[in-house]
Amino acid sequence: MRSFYGVVACLLLLQALLGANARAETDTAAAPPAEVLTLHEAQRRAIEGYPSLKAVGERVLQAGARVRQARSAWLPQVEASWTGSHTDLSDVDVESARRGARSALAASGATAGLPSTSVTGSIIRLRNLAGGAAALGGIPESVDSYRVSLGASYLLFNGFGRKHTTAVAKYGDRETRAARDEATRLLLQAVAQSYHAVQLFRERIRIAEADIAFNARLLKEAKLRNEAGAASLSEVLNFEVRSRAAEAALNNARNDYANARTALSVLMNMEDGTLPENVEVETLGVETEEQMSLPDGEAALQTAMASRPDLMRSQWAVKRAGATVGQRRAALYPSVAAFASRDASQGGNSRFGEDDFSTTVGLNVSYDIFTGGRNRAQIAEAKHAQKEAEYQEDEAALGVVSDVRQAVEDLSTAQKQLVLQRDNARYVEKNRDLVAQEYAAGQTSLALLNQSQRDLVEAEGNLALARVSLLAAWHTLRTATGETVKDWPLD
Incomplete structure (x- = not known):
């Protein structure tokens, strides 16, 4: 009888050990591998x-x-600029321009009624009369203007x-x-x-x-x-x-x-x-x-x-x-700067030709005489x-x-x-x-x-x-x- 109990005890012990080993293997497989963090790695x-x-x-x-x-x-320092603008003239400005055109037309008509000493003079008077009439009818109510500029400047001296x-x-x-x-x-x-x-x-x-x-x-x-x-x-x-x-x-x-x-x-x-x-x-x-x-x-x-x-x-x-x-x-100390620019401006057309540009060069000197x-x-x-x-x-x-x-x-x-x-x-x-x-x-x-x-x-x-x-x-x-x-x- 004692031997029987001994065998049973051994079997139970073996089963417990096997179960413990199985759980340990499962835990080991599930747990991530250990990692040693050095001070150098942490830093x-x-x-x-x-x-x-x-x-x-x-x-x-x-x-x-x-x-x-x-x-x-x-x-x-180099800079380029282009400006285009559209202006609607006021009614006062338009009417004033038209009155001026009527006055010019009336003056041309009076001159055309005077006797001419030559055929050429008569033709000129007729042309002036026609031009005045065209000006009266062509006075615009708005104006377009365009400007383009290319400039460069360089600071020569500003007191270090x-x-x-x-x-x-x-x-x-x-x-x-x-x-x-x-x-x-x-x-x-x-x-x-x-x-x-x-x-x-x-x-x-x-x-x-x-x-x-x-x-x-x-x-x-x-x-x-x-x-x-x-x-x-x-x-x-x-x-x-x-x-x-x-x-x-x-x-x-x-x-x-x-x-x-x-x-x-x-x-x-x-x-x-x-x-x-x-x-x-x-x-x-x-x-x-x-x-x-x-x-x-x-x-x-x-x-x-x-x-x-x-x-x-x-x-x-x-x-x-x-x-x-x-x-x-x-x-x-004074401040000295050199500058140069190419500029052009005109109205009614944004296309610029070589003859439309002007050139400016100069030297700018500034000095604070008194600043309090x-x-x-x-x-x-x-x-x-x-x-x-x-x-x-x-x-x-x-x-x-x-x-x-x-x-x-x-x-x-x-x-x-x-x-x-x-x-x-x-x-x-x-x-x-x-x-x-x-x-x-x-x-x-x-x-x-x-x-x-x-x-x-x-x-x-x-x-x-x-x-x-x-x-x-x-x-x-x-x-x-x-x-x-x-x-x-x-x-």
């Missing part, structure tokens, strides 16, 4: 799709168009205003490009922070799950010992409380993990605002020797002073302000704007120095913290294992076991934070020096 997607960066890109295109507009002043206007546009273009690079630098840093946050909260999920497993095992053992009369109910309740506390920590970690993934997906411009479930960030690897070495702070500062986009933007702003001063000073102090006030305004830009450049330089030195210090602290937290986690884990063994042997108290487990969870959390902080500190330093932008050239 690439952010640069390609983030709306704010696209808006800055449009401003760059606008600045380029302004440069082309400024350059057009160095070329001749054209030169400075072009410089303002060029420096503005450079300034806008630097602003775009600065927006890229900040976006890359934001993506890195979100990416590392996802890594951190995933580690906290792992720690919470391990805490749950540890307390669940002790809870099971406590229940068995309680049933056997070897453990009190308070011990069982203790592990019940500890298990639920671990589950609460797991829920919080999962919530933080989901929020971090959402923040990362938004920066990556994902359509639904979430990362696909099969997409995971990279796992934390072993720190390299390079990551644990501290770079030279002065070299990093020199790199930042030559590469930081916000500092470069301030420098271009100073140059643009200086060119604006020159642009305003141009108003103190407007020009000099504009120059003073531009000079003060230049000073403002210089002060802003100094402030930007101070910000760069502060960012780099702080980033180097943070990196040094992160390296030290990682060494410390790794050793501490190892010691705490060893201590927890010893306390657990002593508790199982009845040699230590439950309170000490609880404390050792809490210490381990805290130590592992601190270690995870230290590992992620090291990665974040390195990226922050590269952000402070402007090196991250060099990885993504946009021009």
